[in-house]
Amino acid sequence: MKIAMIGTGYVGLVSGVCFSDFGHEVVCVDRDAEKIARLERGEVPIYEPGLDRLLEKNAAAGRLRFTGDLAAALDGVDAVFIAVGTPTRRGDGHADLSHVMAAAEEIARAAPDGVVIVTKSTVPVGTNRKVREVVAAANPALDFDVASNPEFLREGAAIDDFMRPDRVVVGVESERAAEVMAAIYRPLYLRDFPVVTTDLESAEMIKYAANAFLATKITFINEIAALCERAGADVKEVSKGMGLDKRIGPTFLHAGPGFGGSCFPKDTRALARIGQEHGLPLQITEAVIKINDEVKRRMVEKITELCGGSVNGLTVAVLGVTFKPETDDMREAPSLTIVPALVGGGARVRVADPQGRREGEALLPGVAWCDDAYAAAEGADLLVLLTEWNEFRALDLADIAGRMRTPRLADLRNVYSAEAAQAAGFTAYTAVGREGVGAD
Numbered sequence: 001m002k003i004a005m006i007g008t009g010y011v012g013l014v015s016g017v018c019f020s021d022f023g024h025e026v027v028c029v030d031r032d033a034e035k036i037a038r039l040e041r042g043e044v045p046i047y048e049p050g051l052d053r054l055l056e057k058n059a060a061a062g063r064l065r066f067t068g069d070l071a072a073a074l075d076g077v078d079a080v081f082i083a084v085g086t087p088t089r090r091g092d093g094h095a096d097l098s099h100v101m102a103a104a105e106e107i108a109r110a111a112p113d114g115v116v117i118v119t120k121s122t123v124p125v126g127t128n129r130k131v132r133e134v135v136a137a138a139n140p141a142l143d144f145d146v147a148s149n150p151e152f153l154r155e156g157a158a159i160d161d162f163m164r165p166d167r168v169v170v171g172v173e174s175e176r177a178a179e180v181m182a183a184i185y186r187p188l189y190l191r192d193f194p195v196v197t198t199d200l201e202s203a204e205m206i207k208y209a210a211n212a213f214l215a216t217k218i219t220f221i222n223e224i225a226a227l228c229e230r231a232g233a234d235v236k237e238v239s240k241g242m243g244l245d246k247r248i249g250p251t252f253l254h255a256g257p258g259f260g261g262s263c264f265p266k267d268t269r270a271l272a273r274i275g276q277e278h279g280l281p282l283q284i285t286e287a288v289i290k291i292n293d294e295v296k297r298r299m300v301e302k303i304t305e306l307c308g309g310s311v312n313g314l315t316v317a318v319l320g321v322t323f324k325p326e327t328d329d330m331r332e333a334p335s336l337t338i339v340p341a342l343v344g345g346g347a348r349v350r351v352a353d354p355q356g357r358r359e360g361e362a363l364l365p366g367v368a369w370c371d372d373a374y375a376a377a378e379g380a381d382l383l384v385l386l387t388e389w390n391e392f393r394a395l396d397l398a399d400i401a402g403r404m405r406t407p408r409l410a411d412l413r414n415v416y417s418a419e420a421a422q423a424a425g426f427t428a429y430t431a432v433g434r435e436g437v438g439a440d
Contacts, residue, residue: 001025001184004073004080006103008035008066010046010158010262010329011120011151012083017055018162020064022187027065027073039066047328047355050159071110079180080107081149082131083120086266093269095124104131108138116180118147122207122267124274128171128200145177148200150207155261156326167194171203208274211267212285217252218259219288222295225255225433235433236414255433257386257412258295260323260332265292296337299432303338303410304345306430307382312346315405317376320387321356321364328355330363334412335386339364352376354389374403381406388413397424408438 001024005016008030020026030036035045042059044052058064067073074080084099100121107117117135119128132146148171153161168185172178178197185195196206221242225235235255243250259265268289275282304311321335322328330336335356342349349367353360357369370376373392377383377400385392393415401407401424408428409421418437421429428438 001078001180002076003027003184004029004070004077005083005120006070006080006107007083007085007099007121008032008039008045009083009085010048010155011153012081013039013044013046014048014051014153014158014162015081015083015120015151017051017058017064018159019184020058020061021054021163022184023063024184025063026058027067027077029067029070029073031068033068036066036068047326048158049156049326054159070106074107074110074112074115076112077115079116079118079147079184080111081118081120082107083151086121086123086270088266088269093273095122095266095270095273097123097127097130100127100131101134104134105138108135108142108144111139111142111144113143114176115142116145116147116177118149118181120149120151122150122263122270123148123204124270125201125204125208127204145172145174145180146200147172147177147181148203149181150203152207152210155329156324165193167196169203169206170195170197171200172197173200208267208271211263212271212282212288214252215259215264215268215292216284216288218254218256218264219291219295221253221255222258222432223291226298228433229435232435233433234435238433255414257299257334257338257432258292260334260336262329262331265289265332296334297341299334299338299412300341302412302430302432303342303382303384306408306410306428306436310345311342311382314347314381315350315379316342316347316382316384317350317352317370317373317380317404318342318367318384318386319352319373319376319392320385320389321351321353321360322387325387325389328358330356330359333387335360336363338384338386339367343367350376350380353387354391356387374400377403380404382408382410384410384412385415386412388415397421397426401425 003026005012005028008028016026016028082103086095089096128146128148170181228235239253272285323333343366350370351367352370352373407426409426411431414431418429430436
């Protein structure tokens with residue numbers, strides 16, 4: 001199959017590269033000439049493990065190209081995927097569809113007859129019908145179909161998620177669109193991965209409902225963690241006991257400083273807005289949004305309490321500022337609430353993150369960047385573990401404590417135990433949903 005991928009952001013680039021690895025001929029299109037030039041040189045503008053090697057392999061095989069010329073990219077294509085950004089619109093919480101509709105209009109003017117226009121971006125229910133209307137208005141003579149194909153890629157594990165998915169969701173209205181999408185995903189059909197073929201609206205809703213449910217699991221366990229702290233329970237034991245119930249499962253039951261990233265915050269806000277527009281407020285989703293913001297602020301209070309009520313004049317080492325490990329993505333990361341609060345409270349903040357500096361330097365002004373956890377801890381009064389990168393999971397705690405002026409640890413990912421921290425020489429320790437020790 002011949003495929004054009006409009007947009008080389010996270011979703012578009014990963015999807016385009018993986019489709020080319022299926023054996024399809026893929027052209028990735030972007031207006032950013034500098035980004036296209038970098039991609040043509042084999043440089044990947046995002047951090048995603050394994051993506052650089054897969055890109056190099058398929059570009060060398062002639063299956064993957066990059067261009068800024070949309071019309072040329074659409075020549076003879078069977079399908080064109082729209083994978084542009086849908087950020088939260090200022091003022092109303094809805095997804096901003098301006099880039100999607102602009103792409104649809106441009107596609108209409110250059111696409112060949114018989115093309116299937118596939119929305120890969122996360123879009124509100126009803127968007128694909130609007131795409132159909134925009135394309136038909138821009139080029140009434142074009143013979144085309146539309147399809148919805150939402151992505152379910154975890155940053156840091158996106159290639160594995162694409163190649164070995166839990167499911168592929170395809171929304172179509174015609175047999176022709178169904179056949180084209182089946183041909184595109186044939187390598188997954190052959191390996192018996194589930195492909196859910198449904199209508200446009202259901203495909204759009206599946207994406208939002210899935211992300212809202214996962215965000216709800218995270219928020220629920222964070223509320224339980226707060227109660228555990230008051231009641232003397234250990235949230236890690238509670239999560240384990242809950243997760244062994246097959247109806248619940250263990251994933252997304254890890255207490256922490258709240259969810260962030262490119263999907264959950266944006267998608268829960270958009271889903272809440274969709275409910276409001278249909279006269280049916282989604283009270284659980286709206287509560288999840290509110291509580292998640294409160295969780296992030298509660299982490300600031302937890303850190304401050306560990307330091308006797310104030311961080312003014314203290315040196316704080318923060319380990320990890322990306323929203324999760326194995327990504328350089330800072331969007332909606334808890335660090336964007338917590339670190340500025342520490343700086344605003346008068347702390348001297350040092351940061352160590354394997355991939356966070358590229359975006360973090362602009363987003364976190366007033367902090368010093370260190371090469372590793374040990375350099376960050378030198379002479380510090382407090383260590384905050386905020387993102388659980390693997391290199392932060394096996395620290396020499398005794399070495400870290402010995403470097404600090406006042407060895408205190410705020411483990412906001414529950415990587416270590418109070419016993420391990422005390423044995424290493426930390427005089428104060430706090431975690432999320434677990435008993436702390438030695439707060440001033």
